[in-house]
Amino acid sequence: MQKYLKKIRVLVAVLFFAAVIVSFSDVKGNLPSSIQNSALYLQFVPSALKFFTPGTVLSVGFIVVILMTFLGGRIYCSTICPLGIWQDIVIFFRRKFGPKQRLRFKKALNFLRYSILVLTILFIAFNSVLLLNLLDPYAIFGRMATHLYQPVLLFVNDLLYHIPFLGLHNMEYSPFSLIGFIFAAGMLFLVTYMAGTGGRLYCNSVCPVGTFLGWLSKYSFFKIKIAQSSCTQCGKCQAVCKANCIDIKNMEVDETRCISCYDCMPVCEVSSIGYNKHKMKPVQVAKPGTKPLKIKKGLERRLFITAIAGLAASKALALPKKAAEKITNEKEKKDPFYDRGPVAPPGVGSIRHLIDRCVACHLCVSACPTKVLQPSFLDYGLSGIDVPQMDYDAYFCNFDCHKCGEVCPTGAIIELPQEEKHLTQLGQVYLQIEYCIVESEGTACGSCSEHCPTQAVKMVPYKNTGLTAPEINPDICIGCGACEYACPATDPHKAIFVVANKEHKLAENPKEEKLEYEETDEFPF
Amino acid sequence: MKRRDFIQKTVGASVASGVLVSTVGFTEVFGEEKQADGPVDMVAVKGGGPDGMFEKGIEAMGGMSRFVKPGDVVVVKPNIGWDTPPERAADTNPLLVGKIVEHCKKAGAKEVLVFDNTCDEWTRCYKNSGIEEAVKSAGGKMVSGKDKKMYKPVAINKGKSLKETTVHELVMSADVFINVPVLKNHGGATMSLSMKNLMGIVWNRGWWHKHDLHQCIADFATYRKPDLNVIDGYNVMKRNGPRGVSVADVVNMKYQILSTDMVAADTAATKIFGVDTAKVKHIELAQELGVGTMDLKSLNIKRITV
Structure with a gap:
């Protein structure tokens, strides 16, 4: 059964991605706004911001995302987040057409990602959403769609409108915004480069939403685990893990970085990786000399210092x-x-x-x-x-x-x-x-x-x-x-x-x- | 009582009692100062609906076949400048535009294209003015007037202030060009009429505003004379034009003017509106450039009350 999870994930992701693309294709504002409203209802950051805005329709999309995370981990990151799906598309083509790449387990960049999360929250506490503005994956993707995809759409329309039965109008181009273009193109380059070389690196080192949902995933009901009783440590799952979070040596999965993409499940020949496989009794204990994954002790103190610095910065920016x-x-x-x-x-x-x-x-x-x-x-x-x-x-x-x-x-x-x-x-x-x-x-x-x-x-x-x-x-x-x-x-x-x-x-x-x-x-x- | 007086009084009475509707199919031609044998220069219609008045008007002009030959490409240029509903009369009445397209198709037009370089956002103007729907259901096609590529530079040889400008290529290539302005007050040009309406087929009209608007309007009128002008005076915006603030600016005057002469049509329109023709400076300036005549008495005019 779990073997089909990947296919379901891909299908759902394609649907959500298409919905976001449609939302950003409305050049003349002619689509009914209910399309955008429902297509983007589950976007985490916008939904949460709207929830705390009086005078708007009830926005509980982010609560749904949190509940989903408690259920099965960072499902948001692999099926709803448009920037996440974009990276998956990049990774898909990289695998298909690029040179062979065997992904490896990497250590989590905990200080970086938790610092960013703490700073983001601090900024919000001091009435500045600047870091969400710069780092929220939905916002980043929205800017890419507006300033890079829409012009392409208009260009295609320009080529096609002469064909009568398509019923297209000739459309003028939107005014060029240099600032919009720089932000969009810069992030597109950065995220695409990171995805091409390090998989879901953006999501696991920078993205505050990813870090937050990753932290929640520690308490998920279902987690991706390796059945130590049957695992042959062949390493196939690790080789396809774009989050670099499968540690085959220790037969452990870092649930804070796992984006619930389920790529690992179909490649496992002995069905030893999947949701709650850890319930099977372990036969083999971890080899001596390897450390379990835990946040280092000094991290809390270092984060605290970052927080103080951020506090000062956010006040100045406000x-x-x-x-x-x-x-x-x-x-x-x-x-x-x-x-x-x-x-x-x-x-x-x-x-x-x-x-x-x-x-x-x-x-x-x-x-x-x-x-x-x-x-x-x-x-x-x-x-x-x-x-x-x-x-x-x-x-x-x-x-x-x-x-x-x-x-x-x-x-x-x-x-x-x-x-x-x-x-x-x-x-x-x-x-x-x-x-x-x-x-x-x-x-x-x-x-x-x-x-x-x-x-x-x-x-x-x-x-x-x-x-x-x-x-x-x-x-x-x-x-x-x-x-x-x-x-x-x-x-x-x-x-x-x-x-x-x-x-x-x-x-x-x-x-x-x-x-x-x-x-x-x-x-x- | 003469027959003519009798009819006028009867019609007047029915207007007063609100009985008269555009479907009343009686027409009476009367009051010509000059009964010429040549083609009719102008037809003035009053008392009907926008589409009904056009039926009578075009018939008196000699039918659409006088202007449109089978296989022709026709460009119809209404005023679609504003994102407002028909009752606000900031745009040409959709019933009239639809009827014109229908007649062009009946006369054998290969294609009837409709556009305006709008002031408000064009897709909303096309939709909310009701013109897009009317044109489509009559078999015409709406074209964007906001595509800069489609505007080509032209020389205005007779122009005094406006020596060159950029004109929509469809107007240049069309076999027949029909100009369909709406009669209304205009804050800048005093009145918006046939010649003012042609600002919607050029791209850089901001330049006109900067370089003697009235002279530029008159200059451009020498470029391509529309084959037919139809001034929609059904609902008339009496003040706050050209956009208007609300329906309170609009009066249901039920007029329509059809003419091949823009200067004459605009002169007649100022009289209907009740403004001194001399105040609309571009009319006289255009006459000086030989675009047409302000002397209505010299023309073969038919007047029709529906």
């Missing part, structure tokens, strides 16, 4: 915007354009909440129909690195759309009812009439007002020129950025733009007066 503010020089500071700050997407409540919850998986970036959501660099401060912001050079926020809130798996962006989205003020409009085309060129424009969904920017008669110029009403402005996007002024910069609200507010409703119209019998010409 103060946002310091770094970004220093960059702007004195002259620019006087111009509000250079001090307008990063605008956060609707549904975050405040920039603080966004930074506290977002792990930068970029699902919102990938699904945003207008692509106004783009990764930030240091705009939110170091602890908000790579977190999405509204980029009004790329586009503006669509009035009737709240795709980002619908899909966000972490609760960083909370879905708003349509009426509330229509009034949620991300920032306020600011007009520098001296740079406006109507003033500087003396010709008609109105691009800003044209795009404004609430008419917070309205065209009114300007000086006796016979022209109209924009007039702003920040009270009814929602900060969607349509005016800023559309403004054609460039000298020295846009004449109209959005100054970010750190705390989002509710705008006033635009006033409506009734229009009178009487139908006439005659044509007016």
